Amino acid sequence: MVRGCPCYKVFGDEKLCVNDDSVLEIEAIEIDPSIFGFHLDKESMKEEQATDGNICYASIFVNYPDNKVYCISQGWALRIHGKDVPGDDLEDALQFLSTKEATANAEICSECLYKFILTLGDTFADLMSKKEKTDEIKLYVDKFSLKIAVKHSQMDTMMQPIGTEEEIEAGVDYFGFLRSYLVQLLDQQHYWSELSKKYIEERAPKWIINLIGMRERLARLEFQFYSQTLQLRDINDFNLLIKMLQYILRTSDEILAINESIHKEIRSDRYIELAANDEKLSILSDYAEKSRTVEHNFGNILQILTKL
Incomplete structure (x- = not known):
């Protein structure tokens, strides 16, 4: 219904x-x-x-x-x-x-x-004409990507919420609304990069260093996704739009794959055992809930845009 x-x-x-x-x-x-x-x-x-x-x-x-x-x-x-x-x-x-x-x-x-x-x-x-389709697709990607950012900022313990879906529906400046989220993604990349260095110095198991590296890459890929959607707004040719969407799809696919790997690892016995005695991993443990939302939202993007 x-x-x-x-x-x-x-x-x-x-x-x-x-x-x-x-x-x-x-x-x-x-x-x-x-x-x-x-x-x-x-x-x-x-x-x-x-x-x-x-x-x-x-x-x-x-x-x-x-x-x-x-x-x-x-x-x-x-x-x-x-x-x-x-x-x-x-x-x-x-x-x-x-x-x-x-x-x-x-x-x-x-x-x-x-x-x-x-x-x-x-x-x-x-x-519909190609011009009409181009305008509508850009509008959909704009609105949906903003909604993803809002939802993720609300669920991520490393972030401050950037707004609400109601504000998006009322009409907002796309980049102005998104700027705070992009800055926080950059902060996350820096955080995970520094944490990785600490674990390397401590000679931690390779798998935990790889896990932290995946978390850093996920933040980098999400930043890339929004950079691509920003570029989409300046494209008025339908064929060029489709090509750009292929890059967005590729990024979304990478996000899904790495998100699944992270989710699987933080639910493993070896991670749970290590995290129980290491406070530095508490933020990573909190990612479990957000990972399900990431899978849902980027899975939707893949399913829909691959039909174009």
């Missing part, structure tokens, strides 16, 4: 449903879609349909057996420009537009859902 609908439009004071290219004035009622979570299939969901034909909950759900998206309040299959909206495209949009876990009910901007499905969905690939 998803709060938000690509067919829900607001024009001034009017709220409209434009499903299947029709225009229906509606009365929107804010309902948390999680209350419908006990329904297991499309037939069961019919119990939630509104008795009035113009009532809209602005909430939708994916019916996996037919891979279609349905309106909860009216039971209609969602259609845009004469085509059914595939459930796969909607789930891709949710993954890319939200930093929440994929299993959580996401509160997604309806207009963002609409633009994403048209821009990156296979079904509607021919409905």
Whole structure:
């Protein structure tokens, strides 16, 4: 279940449903879609349909057996420009537009859902010009990368939070908002580099020195990722944009690989035994929680942008 609908439009004071290219004035009622979570299939969901034909909950759900998206309040299959909206495209949009876990009910901007499905969905690939796609992809990468930075700054014990997702939605200066995060990434690189030197001097086991080196490299790669997204903002050619996205994907792939290696090592018996008697490793131990979020967010980037 998803709060938000690509067919829900607001024009001034009017709220409209434009499903299947029709225009229906509606009365929107804010309902948390999680209350419908006990329904297991499309037939069961019919119990939630509104008795009035113009009532809209602005909430939708994916019916996996037919891979279609349905309106909860009216039971209609969602259609845009004469085509059914595939459930796969909607789930891709949710993954890319939200930093929440994929299993959580996401509160997604309806207009963002609409633009994403048209821009990156296979079904509607021919409905937007390359210029329109370029602008929308840049917008998505901007917003999603900022949300990742916010989420990571909130979870990393070595960082100060840089802001909130609400501030991003309200509109912020990209580089101004990100500057604090980039500075903290540089500080992390320095911290892990110095710690590595200490362990080398102490003749620590090679595996712990390698682990600290991976943590330094992770901070370096994340800094590289944001540097690449900053460059993306100045690209207006679609083909050049795709090439730049390939570099971003490569960086994201490296981040995922090294993050997995770090997570695996800090859960090993040898690390747990060493960390129990070494306070210098406490910060590294705290990374376990953040590593799961890193895997989720950068995994989403890989899954979505590889479709371009």
